[in-house]
Every structure is written in structure tokens, then in C-alpha cells.
Amino acid sequence: MSPIQTSDSKPLFTRGPSLGMRLLLLALLSGVLMVLDNREHHLERTRQALSVAVYPIRLLVDLPFQAADWLSGSLSDRSALQIDNKRLKERQLIANAQLQRLSALEAENARLRGLLDSSAKVADRVLVAEIMAVDMDPYRHNIVVNKGTNDGLVSGQALLDAQGIVGQITEVDPFSAQAILISDPNHATPVELNRNGLRTIAVGTGDTTKLILPFLQNNADIENGDLLVSSGLGGKFPAGYPVAIVTSIQRDLGESFATIEAEPAAALNRVREVLVVRRGASVPQPTVSPEEEATQ
Amino acid sequence: MTSRESEPVLGLFVFSIIVAFSLAIVPMPEWLGRFRPDWVALVIIYWLMVRPRQVGIGAAWLVGLILDALKSALLGQHALAMAVVGFLAIRFRLRTRVFPVWQQMLSVSLMIAMYQFILYWIDGVSGQEIPLTDRLATVAASALVWPFISLILSTLRR
Numbered sequence: 440m441s442p443i444q445t446s447d448s449k450p451l452f453t454r455g456p457s458l459g460m461r462l463l464l465l466a467l468l469s470g471v472l473m474v475l476d477n478r479e480h481h482l483e484r485t486r487q488a489l490s491v492a493v494y495p496i497r498l499l500v501d502l503p504f505q506a507a508d509w510l511s512g513s514l515s516d517r518s519a520l521q522i523d524n525k526r527l528k529e530r531q532l533i534a535n536a537q538l539q540r541l542s543a544l545e546a547e548n549a550r551l552r553g554l555l556d557s558s559a560k561v562a563d564r565v566l567v568a569e570i571m572a573v574d575m576d577p578y579r580h581n582i583v584v585n586k587g588t589n590d591g592l593v594s595g596q597a598l599l600d601a602q603g604i605v606g607q608i609t610e611v612d613p614f615s616a617q618a619i620l621i622s623d624p625n626h627a628t629p630v631e632l633n634r635n636g637l638r639t640i641a642v643g644t645g646d647t648t649k650l651i652l653p654f655l656q657n658n659a660d661i662e663n664g665d666l667l668v669s670s671g672l673g674g675k676f677p678a679g680y681p682v683a684i685v686t687s688i689q690r691d692l693g694e695s696f697a698t699i700e701a702e703p704a705a706a707l708n709r710v711r712e713v714l715v716v717r718r719g720a721s722v723p724q725p726t727v728s729p730e731e732e733a734t735q
Numbered sequence: 736m737t738s739r740e741s742e743p744v745l746g747l748f749v750f751s752i753i754v755a756f757s758l759a760i761v762p763m764p765e766w767l768g769r770f771r772p773d774w775v776a777l778v779i780i781y782w783l784m785v786r787p788r789q790v791g792i793g794a795a796w797l798v799g800l801i802l803d804a805l806k807s808a809l810l811g812q813h814a815l816a817m818a819v820v821g822f823l824a825i826r827f828r829l830r831t832r833v834f835p836v837w838q839q840m841l842s843v844s845l846m847i848a849m850y851q852f853i854l855y856w857i858d859g860v861s862g863q864e865i866p867l868t869d870r871l872a873t874v875a876a877s878a879l880v881w882p883f884i885s886l887i888l889s890t891l892r893r
Contacts, residue, residue, distance in 0.1 A: 461793065468811075469796070469811035469818065472811030473812060486804065490807075493801060496756045496757060496760070572761075573760040574763060574771075610807065
């Protein structure tokens, strides 16, 4: 490759390596970076530093959306707020009533588990984080939340919304964290059927309204409308939270596995606030499925 | 490259890059997201065509690296693609600059296609599968916004 012969500032002598040489060097550098990043994850530090450096840009993009939220909040009129308030109070009342029942059930569950000699599930502590309005790669389901290591987040923590599991944290820097949604094609969630404890894996499809269960045989006991909850196996997600609801089952006799689709319980493409589960010292106990209980 | 005339350019360069970064991650509806032009690559192409000595291919690489961090892609992926695009932009700038608009759009779309191909290739090697047809939508969208980018930046430079 010849160096730049003509240029706008017309230097008499070209300085430094030629253009082609520079490209070659940069390409080599990129190659080394990518291998280090992909294979060994050696670049955590560099990644964090860069992530902090780009945080202002993310903040800048998020700002108008925050402002719009704030505006619509402060400009909504009195009657709308009153109606809202009334509705929320009713909801709170109902939720409290359900909670009372839940605490009784939890106590009963703990007693039963005590009889079975398996320890009770430790209550999970949660932290509310807000999703920042930034689009990542359109082909991957990643989100950025506005809490980071400063708030005690670490990689691998689970994200929930009011309806179910949303995803898990993949990278943290001091001010923000990135998370992968359960609908990302590279994400698999260990689940079990709430009805009978059948364990399997729910894999993302790249569509926020669809998960697939590729590893269930044709004769598996599964029906439309079955609720899938996290099984807690793998140690990433706390056990017992809703993940998805089965929407379609096709049993093709020529295939050994059924084609099963499920719709995520969480509103993956609409949530604005998520709960980050901060678990205590304990690792979730593998739940005892009804079949196993029955055999004991 | 420290020439006198780099002073006013630097501010505008940084500003345009920040705007491009913002446009690259601003939320869009899912169906429209597929047609999001490669804003950063387009701005880099523009600057390398008009100021090849001051901006340079190294700056293009660095901008690509920051884009990697911003999109949380594999570190080095966009950097490599951006360096290659920068190389093409510098090599063919004399010809491209005097082209009529539609020919400029054509050559820019070829550069963006190269950019997208490198991203696609690296995604493939690192185990992410993304349909190539979706990438073509980006190339077309980028070519369509090129005249506006070049017009706006040229006006701002005066």
C-alpha cells in the first residue's frame, strides 16, 4: 500500500507508518483484544473503565425519557392522581391480604420441610433498579440498569419484575450494570413445571414474547397453560419465581422431542423498574419435587 | 497531526461523534430498530474523507472501541470494522468526494456493507448468529441518510 500521496494539508514527507501498515497493526490489536475478551475474560478491568467512560452518553440518551416521565408525573391533574391513589390503595389491601395467607403458608412449608430434614428457603432481599432507556445491539437482548457496584450489585444476580423473572446481571461497573434477558437466544433458564415438578430448561428465542423448551420428550406430562417456575438449579436464579406460561405444544411423532413454546411471565419489553435479587449467604436449596416427596 | 486548522475541527468532530453515539443507542420501536443507520460509521467516513490527516484511522479505531463498550459488544469488534472502513474512506476519498450524490451513496453503502460484513463475521466466529438480511436493511438505511449527514456536517464546518 502506498502512503497518502496527496492530502489536504499537503505534507512534503509522509510521517509514520503507511496507511496499510497502520490498518494491519490496528487489525492485529483488535484481534488480540477480541481473543482476550472472548476466551479468557481478561479484560474485566478495561471493560469496566470503558463502561464508566461511556456512562455519560447513556445518561444523556436516558435523560429525555426521564424528563418525560417526570413531566407526565408532575403535570397529571388532581383527579387522575386521586383515582390512581384509590386504585393503588385497593391493590395494596388485596396484596396485604394475600401476603397474610402467604406467610401462613410459608410457615407451614417451613414446618413440613423441617419434617423432611431439608432446610427452608431463605427470604430474598431485593433492590429496585431502573432500566435506562438505551438500545443495545438490536440482535441481542441486553439492558442497562442504573445501579452498579456502588449499590452492591454483582455479576450473576437475578432480575425480577412484578410478574416473574426478567434476566440476570452480566457486567457491572460502579454506576450501572448490564443484564441479559431470559429471551436472549444465548440465555437458558433452569425451570420446573409448577404442577408436577418436571424439570427442564427454557431457552430464549430472540423474541421477547417467546421461550422454547427444546428438551422435553413427546410423552412429557405438560399442558397448555402450565406455569413454569425457576427451579433454582444452577444457582443463578432463586427458586420458585414464575418464568413463563406454556402456550403451544406440538408433538410430532417423528421427532423424539416435542416442540413447546412458552410466553415469559414478566413483561420483558415493557418493564421500566426491575428488582435485583441480592441473596444472603445461602445458596438456594434445590427444591424437592412432588414426585421425590411422594417416594419418600 | 498538529496543524493550525485542526483547532476548530476538533470541537465539531467530538461533538458529531457524541451525537452519533447517542443516536446509536437511542431507543426505537423494534420494527424500526432494524433500520437504524450506522451513525457512528457514517460520521467517521465523513471526517476521514474531509480531514484524513487530522482525524486518521487510529482515531476511527478508538471510536470503534468506545462503540464496543457502549453496545457491550466484544471489545475490538467495532474497532476493527471501523478501522477497515476508515482505511477505505481514506483510500477512495479523492474519487468519492467529487462524485455526484447518488454515486457517493453507492460507495458509502459499499463501505457500510464491508463494516457490517466484518461485524457479522466476528459474530459468527464468536458464536452469535444473526441473519444477514437484517444487516442489509442497515446498509440501505445508512446509504439513505448519507446525503443529510454530509450536508449537515459541511454546513456546520463553515
